[in-house]
Amino acid sequence: MQLPSQTAISHVQQERECMIRGLFHEYIDMYASRDDRLTTRFSQNFTGFTGSWGRLIHDRDEWIRITRQDFEQVPGPIRMEVTDVSLQDLCNEVVSVAATLRIHLPNDADLMANHMTRLVLVFRLEAGAWMITHCSYSVPFHSASDDEIYPIRSLQQQNRALQALVAERTRELQESQAFYRLLTEDAEDVHWQMDRDFIVTYISPADERLRGFQAAEVVGRPVFELLTEEAGALVKHAINLSAQKALPAGPTSFRKFEMQQLCKDGSLVWGEVLVKPDLNAKGEVVGYHGITRNVTERKRLEEQVRQLAFHDTLTNLANRRLLLEHLDQAMGESKRSHHYGAVIYLDLDNFKPLNDIHGHGMGDLLLIEVGARLKGCVRGADTVARIGGDEFVVLLRTLPPQLDEACVQAIAVAEKIRGCLAERYVLRSAPDASAIEHACTASIGVALFCGRDETADSLMQRADQAMYQAKENGRNRVQLALTAKK
Numbered sequence: 001m002q003l004p005s006q007t008a009i010s011h012v013q014q015e016r017e018c019m020i021r022g023l024f025h026e027y028i029d030m031y032a033s034r035d036d037r038l039t040t041r042f043s044q045n046f047t048g049f050t051g052s053w054g055r056l057i058h059d060r061d062e063w064i065r066i067t068r069q070d071f072e073q074v075p076g077p078i079r080m081e082v083t084d085v086s087l088q089d090l091c092n093e094v095v096s097v098a099a100t101l102r103i104h105l106p107n108d109a110d111l112m113a114n115h116m117t118r119l120v121l122v123f124r125l126e127a128g129a130w131m132i133t134h135c136s137y138s139v140p141f142h143s144a145s146d147d148e149i150y151p152i153r154s155l156q157q158q159n160r161a162l163q164a165l166v167a168e169r170t171r172e173l174q175e176s177q178a179f180y181r182l183l184t185e186d187a188e189d190v191h192w193q194m195d196r197d198f199i200v201t202y203i204s205p206a207d208e209r210l211r212g213f214q215a216a217e218v219v220g221r222p223v224f225e226l227l228t229e230e231a232g233a234l235v236k237h238a239i240n241l242s243a244q245k246a247l248p249a250g251p252t253s254f255r256k257f258e259m260q261q262l263c264k265d266g267s268l269v270w271g272e273v274l275v276k277p278d279l280n281a282k283g284e285v286v287g288y289h290g291i292t293r294n295v296t297e298r299k300r301l302e303e304q305v306r307q308l309a310f311h312d313t314l315t316n317l318a319n320r321r322l323l324l325e326h327l328d329q330a331m332g333e334s335k336r337s338h339h340y341g342a343v344i345y346l347d348l349d350n351f352k353p354l355n356d357i358h359g360h361g362m363g364d365l366l367l368i369e370v371g372a373r374l375k376g377c378v379r380g381a382d383t384v385a386r387i388g389g390d391e392f393v394v395l396l397r398t399l400p401p402q403l404d405e406a407c408v409q410a411i412a413v414a415e416k417i418r419g420c421l422a423e424r425y426v427l428r429s430a431p432d433a434s435a436i437e438h439a440c441t442a443s444i445g446v447a448l449f450c451g452r453d454e455t456a457d458s459l460m461q462r463a464d465q466a467m468y469q470a471k472e473n474g475r476n477r478v479q480l481a482l483t484a485k486k
């Protein structure tokens with residue numbers, strides 16, 4: 001028997017390889033065009049492996065069923081782009097073909113598009129025809145459901161579920177944002193935020209109601225441009241304190257201070273400011289946020305209370321309490337500077353008859369006029385007080401450091417006061433009421449002080465006694481007090 005030559009063997013092998021390759025591409029084409037004839041190529045002894053959900057199939061019919069389902073999932077033609085094919089003879093009748101390919105689905109947006117797939121087909125010669133006995137797809141998807149070769153349906157479902165979840169969460173977020181916006185934007189308090197360079201990054205609409213600035217006029221600007229110099233210094237101080245010592249976390253971790261703020265129309269409002277630094281994950285300050293509350297009305301009431309507590313309601317002059325406070329300060333200043341100061345104590349002469357003849361209202365008008373005249377006789381730094389019915393005190397600060405010169409100046413002021421108060425008074429209870437003319441003088445005692453050589457009480461007593469001396473000496477005169485007892 002003559003053996004076939006090497007050339008003849010290689011020729012047969014080439015033909016066989018060519019045919020298998022042809023069958024392989026025919027399979028690919030039929031698959032791509034969803035050609036039902038594909039299943040006629042499957043052997044009765046078929047097994048398959050679907051890599052997307054990792055199941056080995058022992059049955060030809062089962063594989064056909066899955067393939068048909070798969071055809072339904074992708075109704076249009078697909079393109080199988082084969083990038084690499086290799087053949088391996090397992091024996092004379094069995095050839096394995098391994099290929100890598102890209103499956104291009106009709107819709108480019110589908111998740112399978114552009115993913116590499118590994119396909120292994122095993123052909124066996126059965127009754128003179130090459131049949132596919134094994135088919136194995138390795139698809140890089142782990143989320144496919146049973147029965148899915150291409151995980152399209154489950155991924156679409158997952159996608160839809162995720163989209164619904166995102167929509168739901170977005171709606172919830174928008175609702176909660178709207179709620180918080182409502183809280184901050186309808187609130188009377190101004191909510192604000194600035195970055196680490198003190199550039200305003202957010203301000204709530206309450207600022208427009210408080211200061212008249214629209215958010216667009218404030219956001220993006222350095223905060224110090226929007227504050228008075230004094231307020232800017234207060235803000236810097238609070239921020240420096242925060243930098244030096246962080247407050248413990250919680251609602252009390254805000255620094256609190258009060259400052260006057262500039263409005264768009266140039267007026268000033270009082271704000272109570274709560275400020276807190278914003279920290280990043282490393283604990284570094286990346287900005288600040290806070291709340292500014294309008295406390296202008298509270299400040300006005302506080303000032304009113306102060307005014308009532310320290311002032312005489314009839315004349316609006318300082319009362320005894322404020323006089324004693326100022327006297328204490330003046331004595332302290334005098335101690336430091338060695339300059340003299342003086343208390344001028346005065347009591348109106350024969351004031352009572354005015355009340356008796358023309359009524360208390362007229363007496364009140366005279367007292368108010370006396371207060372105004374006294375203020376006109378002294379400097380702004382001096383204190384004019386009403387300490388009793390018709391008793392007034394003027395506190396002079398910073399007289400010369402020499403006693404004789406200080407005496408001369410104090411007596412000169414007292415004389416000026418005496419002359420001024422002695423001028424006639426024209427009193428009218430109402431603008432259209434007839435005026436009455438009245439003459440009134442004052443008896444005046446003057447006591448000098450230097451430092452804290454004596455108590456304020458003793459000083460006041462000396463001035464009072466000197467005033468009585470003036471009364472006894474005939475009224476409408478100035479009497480210098482005896483020097484303080486050592």
Ligand SMILES: Nc1nc2c(ncn2[C@@H]2O[C@H](COP(=O)(O)OP(=O)(O)OP(=O)(O)O)[C@@H](O)[C@H]2O)c(=O)[nH]1
Nearest residue numbers: 347348349350351352353355360361363364389390
């Ligand atoms: N109209 C008015 N009178 C007051 C007020 N407080 C006290 N007086 C009156 O002031 C008067 C003070 O009287 P005195 O200082 O004792 O008497 P005076 O007539 O001034 O006599 P001399 O001080 O001795 O010169 C009293 O009649 C008080 O009723 C006040 O608020 N308004």
